[in-house]
Amino acid sequence: MTSLPKNTVKKLGLAIDLDTCVGCHACVISCKEWNTSNYGSPLSDMDAYGENPTGTFLNRVHTYEVETENNDYKVVHFPKSCLHCEDAPCVTVCPTGASYKREEDGIVLVNEDACIGCGLCAWACPYGAREMDADAGVMKKCTLCIDRIYNENIPEEDRQPACVRACPTNARHFGDFADPSSHVAKLSTSRCGIELMPELEAKPVNRYLPPRLKTDQGSNNLPDILTPMINKVPKNLKGFLSWVDKVLEKI
Amino acid sequence: MPKGLQPKLDISPKVSDTIKKTTCYMCACRCGIDVHIENGKVKYIEGNKDHPVNKGVLCAKGSAGIMQHYSPARLRAPLKRVGERGSGKFKEISWNEALDIAKNILKPIQKNAPEKLAFFTGRDQSQSFTGWWAQQFGTPNYAAHGGFCSVNMAAAGIYTLGGAFWEFGSPDWDKTKLFMIFGVAEDHDSNPIKIGLGKLKKRGAKIIGVNPIRTGYNAIADEWIGITPGTDGLFILSLIHTLFKAGKIDFNYLTRYTNAPFLINGIKNTKESGLFLKDKNEKPLVLDKKSGAVVPFDTPNIKADITASHTDENGLHRTVFQLMADKYLCKDYAPNKVAKSVGISAERIVKIANELATVAFEEEIVFDQEWTDWKGERHKKMIGRPVSFHAMRGISAHSNGFQTCRSLHLLQILLGSVEVPGGFRFKPPYPKPATAHPKPHFKVTPGSPLDGPHLGFVHGPDDLAVNEEGTPIRIDKAFTWENPMSSHGLMHMVISNAHAGDPYKIDTLFMYMANMAWNSSMNTQGVMKMLTDKKEDGTHVIPNIIYSDSYSSEMVAFADLVLPDTTYLERHDCISLLDRPICEADTVADSIRWPVVNPDRNVKGFQSTLIDLGVRLKLPGMVNDKGEALYKDYADYIINHQRRPGIGPLAGFRGKDGDCRGRGDPNPDQINAYIKNGGFWSEKIPPEAQYFKPWNSSYQKWAVDRGLFDSIQPYVFQIYVEPMRKFQIAAEGYGLKQPPDQLRNQIKMSMDPLPTWWSTKGSGNESSNEFPIHAITQRPAAMYHSWGSQNAWLRQIHGENPLYISTKIWEKHNFSNGDWALLSSKHGKIKIPVALMKALNEDTVWTWNAIGKRAGAWALDKNAPESKKGFLLNHLIHELLPPKGDGLRWSNSDPITGQAAWYDLTVKIEKIDMTLDIAEPVIAPQDSPVPKAPHNIKYGHEF
Amino acid sequence: MKPATSLIIFTVLSGFGFGLLFWLNLNLYSSTNFPDVIIFPTAFLISIVGLISSSFHLGNPQRALLAFTQWRSSWLSTEAVLAVLTLFTSFIYAVLSIVFKLYIFWLGLIASGMCLLTIFSTAMIYTQMKTVPRWNMKVTPVLFLLYGTVGGSIILNNGLLSFFLFLILGSVQIWTWKMGDQQFKRSSNIRTATGLSTKDKYIRMLEPPHTGSNYLLKEMVNIVAQKHIYKLRWISLCLLSLLPAILCLLTTTANINYFTFLAVICVINLIGTLISRWLFFSEAEHVVGLYYDR
Ligand SMILES: Nc1nc2c(c(=O)[nH]1)N[C@H]1C(S)=C(S)[C@@H](COP(=O)(O)OP(=O)(O)OC[C@H]3O[C@@H](n4cnc5c(=O)[nH]c(N)nc54)[C@H](O)[C@@H]3O)O[C@H]1N2
Ligand SMILES: Nc1nc2c(c(=O)[nH]1)N[C@H]1C(S)=C(S)[C@@H](COP(=O)(O)OP(=O)(O)OC[C@H]3O[C@@H](n4cnc5c(=O)[nH]c(N)nc54)[C@H](O)[C@@H]3O)O[C@H]1N2
Ligand code: SF4
Ligand code: SF4
Ligand code: SF4
Ligand code: SF4
Numbered sequence A: 001m002t003s004l005p006k007n008t009v010k011k012l013g014l015a016i017d018l019d020t021c022v023g024c025h026a027c028v029i030s031c032k033e034w035n036t037s038n039y040g041s042p043l044s045d046m047d048a049y050g051e052n053p054t055g056t057f058l059n060r061v062h063t064y065e066v067e068t069e070n071n072d073y074k075v076v077h078f079p080k081s082c083l084h085c086e087d088a089p090c091v092t093v094c095p096t097g098a099s100y101k102r103e104e105d106g107i108v109l110v111n112e113d114a115c116i117g118c119g120l121c122a123w124a125c126p127y128g129a130r131e132m133d134a135d136a137g138v139m140k141k142c143t144l145c146i147d148r149i150y151n152e153n154i155p156e157e158d159r160q161p162a163c164v165r166a167c168p169t170n171a172r173h174f175g176d177f178a179d180p181s182s183h184v185a186k187l188s189t190s191r192c193g194i195e196l197m198p199e200l201e202a203k204p205v206n207r208y209l210p211p212r213l214k215t216d217q218g219s220n221n222l223p224d225i226l227t228p229m230i231n232k233v234p235k236n237l238k239g240f241l242s243w244v245d246k247v248l249e250k251i
Numbered sequence B: 001m002p003k004g005l006q007p008k009l010d011i012s013p014k015v016s017d018t019i020k021k022t023t024c025y026m027c028a029c030r031c032g033i034d035v036h037i038e039n040g041k042v043k044y045i046e047g048n049k050d051h052p053v054n055k056g057v058l059c060a061k062g063s064a065g066i067m068q069h070y071s072p073a074r075l076r077a078p079l080k081r082v083g084e085r086g087s088g089k090f091k092e093i094s095w096n097e098a099l100d101i102a103k104n105i106l107k108p109i110q111k112n113a114p115e116k117l118a119f120f121t122g123r124d125q126s127q128s129f130t131g132w133w134a135q136q137f138g139t140p141n142y143a144a145h146g147g148f149c150s151v152n153m154a155a156a157g158i159y160t161l162g163g164a165f166w167e168f169g170s171p172d173w174d175k176t177k178l179f180m181i182f183g184v185a186e187d188h189d190s191n192p193i194k195i196g197l198g199k200l201k202k203r204g205a206k207i208i209g210v211n212p213i214r215t216g217y218n219a220i221a222d223e224w225i226g227i228t229p230g231t232d233g234l235f236i237l238s239l240i241h242t243l244f245k246a247g248k249i250d251f252n253y254l255t256r257y258t259n260a261p262f263l264i265n266g267i268k269n270t271k272e273s274g275l276f277l278k279d280k281n282e283k284p285l286v287l288d289k290k291s292g293a294v295v296p297f298d299t300p301n302i303k304a305d306i307t308a309s310h311t312d313e314n315g316l317h318r319t320v321f322q323l324m325a326d327k328y329l330c331k332d333y334a335p336n337k338v339a340k341s342v343g344i345s346a347e348r349i350v351k352i353a354n355e356l357a358t359v360a361f362e363e364e365i366v367f368d369q370e371w372t373d374w375k376g377e378r379h380k381k382m383i384g385r386p387v388s389f390h391a392m393r394g395i396s397a398h399s400n401g402f403q404t405c406r407s408l409h410l411l412q413i414l415l416g417s418v419e420v421p422g423g424f425r426f427k428p429p430y431p432k433p434a435t436a437h438p439k440p441h442f443k444v445t446p447g448s449p450l451d452g453p454h455l456g457f458v459h460g461p462d463d464l465a466v467n468e469e470g471t472p473i474r475i476d477k478a479f480t481w482e483n484p485m486s487s488h489g490l491m492h493m494v495i496s497n498a499h500a501g502d503p504y505k506i507d508t509l510f511m512y513m514a515n516m517a518w519n520s521s522m523n524t525q526g527v528m529k530m531l532t533d534k535k536e537d538g539t540h541v542i543p544n545i546i547y548s549d550s551y552s553s554e555m556v557a558f559a560d561l562v563l564p565d566t567t568y569l570e571r572h573d574c575i576s577l578l579d580r581p582i583c584e585a586d587t588v589a590d591s592i593r594w595p596v597v598n599p600d601r602n603v604k605g606f607q608s609t610l611i612d613l614g615v616r617l618k619l620p621g622m623v624n625d626k627g628e629a630l631y632k633d634y635a636d637y638i639i640n641h642q643r644r645p646g647i648g649p650l651a652g653f654r655g656k657d658g659d660c661r662g663r664g665d666p667n668p669d670q671i672n673a674y675i676k677n678g679g680f681w682s683e684k685i686p687p688e689a690q691y692f693k694p695w696n697s698s699y700q701k702w703a704v705d706r707g708l709f710d711s712i713q714p715y716v717f718q719i720y721v722e723p724m725r726k727f728q729i730a731a732e733g734y735g736l737k738q739p740p741d742q743l744r745n746q747i748k749m750s751m752d753p754l755p756t757w758w759s760t761k762g763s764g765n766e767s768s769n770e771f772p773i774h775a776i777t778q779r780p781a782a783m784y785h786s787w788g789s790q791n792a793w794l795r796q797i798h799g800e801n802p803l804y805i806s807t808k809i810w811e812k813h814n815f816s817n818g819d820w821a822l823l824s825s826k827h828g829k830i831k832i833p834v835a836l837m838k839a840l841n842e843d844t845v846w847t848w849n850a851i852g853k854r855a856g857a858w859a860l861d862k863n864a865p866e867s868k869k870g871f872l873l874n875h876l877i878h879e880l881l882p883p884k885g886d887g888l889r890w891s892n893s894d895p896i897t898g899q900a901a902w903y904d905l906t907v908k909i910e911k912i913d914m915t916l917d918i919a920e921p922v923i924a925p926q927d928s929p930v931p932k933a934p935h936n937i938k939y940g941h942e943f
Numbered sequence C: 001m002k003p004a005t006s007l008i009i010f011t012v013l014s015g016f017g018f019g020l021l022f023w024l025n026l027n028l029y030s031s032t033n034f035p036d037v038i039i040f041p042t043a044f045l046i047s048i049v050g051l052i053s054s055s056f057h058l059g060n061p062q063r064a065l066l067a068f069t070q071w072r073s074s075w076l077s078t079e080a081v082l083a084v085l086t087l088f089t090s091f092i093y094a095v096l097s098i099v100f101k102l103y104i105f106w107l108g109l110i111a112s113g114m115c116l117l118t119i120f121s122t123a124m125i126y127t128q129m130k131t132v133p134r135w136n137m138k139v140t141p142v143l144f145l146l147y148g149t150v151g152g153s154i155i156l157n158n159g160l161l162s163f164f165l166f167l168i169l170g171s172v173q174i175w176t177w178k179m180g181d182q183q184f185k186r187s188s189n190i191r192t193a194t195g196l197s198t199k200d201k202y203i204r205m206l207e208p209p210h211t212g213s214n215y216l217l218k219e220m221v222n223i224v225a226q227k228h229i230y231k232l233r234w235i236s237l238c239l240l241s242l243l244p245a246i247l248c249l250l251t252t253t254a255n256i257n258y259f260t261f262l263a264v265i266c267v268i269n270l271i272g273t274l275i276s277r278w279l280f281f282s283e284a285e286h287v288v289g290l291y292y293d294r
């Protein structure tokens, strides 16, 4: 039955670094590419070459514009896939038991053979992480690449989600948040990883590492080495050249 | 769910039957890919972990390569035009018929007037081969797309440093502490830049983005400078001014590694004024501080004096450094003088100069690595200035781009940060100074090959491709007084010049991989007209058009004969050190593509087609005395062709047994050796040779061993580019080769041998009052020019493109969401959807490049959003400047290199009081030579 | 949310059907005016049509039986199971009462209670959605229960009672709309959704992830113009409450109590309910819209 496990042994998930993501969509397409020919039914594309193409994607990158502290504007690219919530509302609403959260690692999956395509889980998900495939009529979602991360046919170093492996900037990190010594847990702690919409109490596992605080107008804390120099360097050409000479003598 | 009740999953499925390792072609970054094949079909593509370029990562286009490979827009057989040009009506014919048609057109040309063939090859990754083919044919009219792409960057880099950004070099990603990136949206070094940025972020190094638009790389920059388009040169020179004023310059570096100490002939008004003082052996001279003597600059154990002047019997000669001080200490470059033009406050300019100086000089890094310089001096350590830069078309695609790129290189040099740890590093075969490159060749002998390679570097008026009367020899007018240093040719002028018969008429336009009837051209509608125009006798103004494409592009519709290419997974290809290699700063590397699957259509790799055509034409070098083919196909050429003895297209696994690197006899098993090695060959540069390459004797020796050069080529950076001065001297009236009078002023102004800046507003392309807004484009990371749109996955990300508008303009015109606007330039008008963007320079609007499509192209539905809401800015840009009343055709290009000035465009905007459902101009649809695309797809269901 | 026809029909008809059964099982109606041979099957028919309609919403209806398995955790499953049990219990009650004229009070009571429970669990499918704040209110099940039972109350042939019930329904509906309009603001916003800005700084979507549409947008981001909403609210309020209430009042004064007239009231109320239910879906904002800045 679709009740959630009380506790999962591991809490596998992603830490996504918004300070590093350049919005290149590599993770979007590598995800589509892996998952369309692996776990479950393919991710179809309707009217693929037509007027209104719509396809199933398990990961999409949004782009926001945010005002900074000093009234500058910055652009933040925001990749979004399933956050493998601890209190996944998508699981408990499922009438068929197709949606479930794995006890061993916390991955939230859809058993497509049992899914009736009622769409309720997608409604229940706060994050828009589930998409019904228009061709197969079953619910699709990020599997955390379960058929990669344990796959013995894949070299060990590659046993990570397709999106993580593809991401050119290394903005995506995969690991076990239940283990405080894991890379992702440490990253999340040190960078104050954000939990999305905590008020909805889904307890997402994935964390977003916020854009680092920046002095968008240049750093004020650097020593000013130029001004004192400017005052010392003679202004007319002749003086300048002989000053350079003296500097060179010292080298 | 309790574990016991959880469904049993196959978490260890087999990924595929076989992995074939080859090279991506979805852009010119050329990453290594692992192509997974199941039941003979391509199933999955991922990055090759061992590959020097991408180290396993893969961009969106690369992952979507599958969809490109299975695209419904793939051509299926050679096509012969049956309708009017541009209509898209074709009939499929056999290869034999197609190549016979081509032969019958080309043979008489080759025999009688080879220049009547203009062979231009777009974004060609086999230029060393296509160039060679054109050379054997004998036409002077060959180039690839570099002239409209980024020749400013390439030429400025090579003339100044002996290499530029992108394929020529990259920041020292592992050590740099401050990285500044100018005018880059995506670049061809796509994955390496992203990997590099990731490294900087991990180490907490600072990134400063200089770009009117804050997306992509600029979005993650720690500091963003929303500069006014076209003013980077001024901004950089202001930084230089500030550093000069503070004396924060690496004098030691200038003295040792640049021509700053060179003495300049100071005698006014002679044909030598402003040239280097030289000795009898043509060696530039410097003043030795130790001895007080004037000696050749490369004399060992001297200490060149950069500040002193030298007086001889003719008068006073000053050093390059003195001229620099003259120029850059000038108030014109003072931060408060430039602030308004560049859109950056004076205070901030000083702050950035301070930051550059602080990191370069106070945070210098020391690397325990001994090395010996070109004069034999041994250095205990490698000292690095951890400031690095990268730039691309944002600074190069302007009519002041060459000098702007030079200014940036000057800044790098002044900070002592080129080829040092933490700075900018070259990738082999660079560094390679302009003098080590060929000069342009253009001597035509009907029936025989051209006298040498077409493209190269001029070193003065004598090298120009003009005949006695001063008229251009090349159809694109490259290497003429209009744009003397046009090292990559001017592909964007070919159609326009051929149509105008200026400088002469041609017979056949032969193109490969360039969508010239669409996004590769300025003035798209005009170009379509030029391609279809007929003379009074009913024949076309451009008589024959032969074109090779893999897909049903807009350009295909305008060809008389289409030679269909394969997809990148179906053919041999060679990414050669003779061309634009895939090397990284510490690795020399080249790679191949090979047919990982065979085509299921009647198509052929274009390079093999060219060889076949060359054999039919009996071109020298392609047939033996008996007229028999020397190379059976491109693969055979790759293995057996030799440019110089022992040097061939591929450097790896040479020699009979495949154990030679760089130099060696052809190895019949070479391609298999590459395949076994993962599709590439690479070798790490020895640690001692990894930095200071232009002056590092172990690098120089190693480069000769590997066949990069035949003799060592140490050199110093050319802050002062003497060849430019030579053009100025000619313009001043000295010498035999003289420019036409109307160009004298332009040459005097633009050919400043020291980096300089002028406003693009002077280019005639803008009038700040009537068209006050800058309009530019950016490459979307997930799209490659026009071909991304045939990709079912990528087109969902970018199926249409609004014009992004700054807050100031948005509010001024009272725009709101969903509005449309009329955008006009001096040249044309378009109607397009708009959207607001705040992180944008206030006088700028922009859109994504090449999303708009002609209806009927790319096997897309006629109502596809790409043709209804997608649009091109190209309609507003002209390849010529507005007429100046002198009856001459002035090209919209950089006056030095001929680089197309895409980003000089200025416009005005008006709100349209209704919502349109189609962007204007509306171009009549073209017929599709390929069958209708499937409606729904579920790629992967068969696996 | 997308106002899917199948779901509107499902919730309205099954609600109405079970509401009718609620009264029928209590045996409080006058069977002279409403012969049970007609009215019971009508109630069953309406409920069953409603329930069947829900399956048109499914991507894989052939597996619909699986939806009965998760009754302990999923409201949808609970509803399905309850609906069947309720229909079954009511059916027994109906057969006994119609065929055997055996009116087992406690059985009727249980069946009626189950009717309410079924309507309640239908409502809970929506109410439980924290992601749709407009639904996620205590009043939602109350409203559903009212919708289900008020219309059917006419079979009690008590004009005054129905008059008041219709007015209560109308008032609760107005209250729900009013409350609902505040709900979304109280829940989440683009700042909590993205975590990007805690302060009162400007944040907006610059580019959507894809220029085209997608399942989420089609299913959960439905935008109806405010002015349409007010118009429709008025129309539905008139039809579902005011007009039926007035007509019910008429029945008391003019003593009109024949079948067709009352049926007309029902139909008017049903149309009002359909419009209100259309609004229930259309107006409901899903928090995922925040990611799209809508
Ligand atoms: N994904 C993808 N990658 C590509 C391509 C592609 O189509 N798609 N195309 C390839 C090709 S052919 C090329 S040439 C390269 C080009 O690579 P880029 O040079 O990165 O390409 P552009 O998009 O032309 O970038 C121009 C950038 O300069 C900025 N800019 C414009 N004017 C100015 C200015 O005056 N000053 C400054 N500082 N910035 C300015 C623009 O805002 C934009 O960000 O990309 C290659 N890589
Ligand atoms: N407004 C504006 N316009 C621009 C620019 C800009 O910045 N702004 N940038 C300019 C620049 S730098 C460039 S490089 C051009 C790029 O523009 P183009 O050179 O026109 O590039 P594409 O249209 O992407 O590709 C050219 C053709 O190559 C074909 N092709 C793809 N793969 C193969 C293959 O394997 N074999 C063969 N034979 N053909 C193939 C494609 O189908 C396409 O028709 O656009 C230029 N246009
Ligand atoms: S691949 Fe990495 S950098 Fe690119 S959009 Fe995804 S997370 Fe961001
Ligand atoms: S993100 Fe959505 S789909 Fe994923 S576990 Fe949480 S609620 Fe479920
Ligand atoms: S769509 Fe499938 S997985 Fe989602 S709730 Fe319905 S049955 Fe469960
Ligand atoms: S973990 Fe796998 S399924 Fe999930 S977003 Fe990444 S690639 Fe897609």
Ligand code: SF4
Residues within 6 Å of the ligand: B024, B025, B026, B027, B028, B029, B030, B031, B054, B057, B058, B059, B060, B061, B062, B063, B190, B191
């Ligand atoms: S950057 Fe992307 S498209 Fe270009 S070669 Fe690499 S993987 Fe292919």
Ligand SMILES: [Mo]
Residues within 6 Å of the ligand: B148, B149, B150
């Ligand atoms: Mo380009």
